[in-house]
Amino acid sequence: MKGVLATEKRGIRELGAEEMVGWDEVTQGVVLHSFDTEVENVAHIRPEERPYSDFNSYTATVASWRVIKPVYNRDVCIDCQNCWVWCPDTSIISRDKQMLGIDYDHCKGCGVCVEVCPTNPKSLLMFAEAEDNEEALAKWPEKKKKEK
Numbered sequence: 796m797k798g799v800l801a802t803e804k805r806g807i808r809e810l811g812a813e814e815m816v817g818w819d820e821v822t823q824g825v826v827l828h829s830f831d832t833e834v835e836n837v838a839h840i841r842p843e844e845r846p847y848s849d850f851n852s853y854t855a856t857v858a859s860w861r862v863i864k865p866v867y868n869r870d871v872c873i874d875c876q877n878c879w880v881w882c883p884d885t886s887i888i889s890r891d892k893q894m895l896g897i898d899y900d901h902c903k904g905c906g907v908c909v910e911v912c913p914t915n916p917k918s919l920l921m922f923a924e925a926e927d928n929e930e931a932l933a934k935w936p937e938k939k940k941k942e943k
């Protein structure tokens with residue numbers, strides 16, 4: 796799991812406001828290549844194995860934008876992949892239909908993954924960014940009983 800979460804290219808630089816240019820400041824005709832080399836069938840290559848260039852958003856981290864974060868509880872997860880499908884930032888890491896965790900370099904803390912998680916209790920919950928993940932897991936709620 797560590798090998799998937801921490802990769803050489805992922806989140807190596809902070810994406811700050813000073814790097815952004817307005818729509819009318821972009822030089823016409825400039826091409827920012829997503830990859831350092833020619834890549835074929837990129838959809839069949841795992842993200843951590845793709846030769847992303849420094850211009851690709853994969854190499855920039857936006858972790859400092861977040862004030863709340865999702866914490867993942869493996870013990871409750873049923874690997875339904877709902878969170879993976881719905882995350883607007885492709886920040887859910889899943890391999891062979893097994894949920895592995897959150898890509899905290901790119902997650903913006905929107906909470907969509909928590910909303911769509913169907914388990915009881917949820918397998919993903921939002922916590923303050925500063926909360927330690929182990930401590931968050933220790934506070935996990937119990938299963939809610941159905942009201943009669």
Ligand code: SF4
Nearest residue numbers: 882902903905906908
């Ligand atoms: S909080 Fe939002 S960006 Fe982060 S993993 Fe969940 S759905 Fe994706």
Ligand code: SF4
Nearest residue numbers: 872873875876878912
């Ligand atoms: S939506 Fe919830 S149960 Fe489904 S894979 Fe994601 S964390 Fe697991």
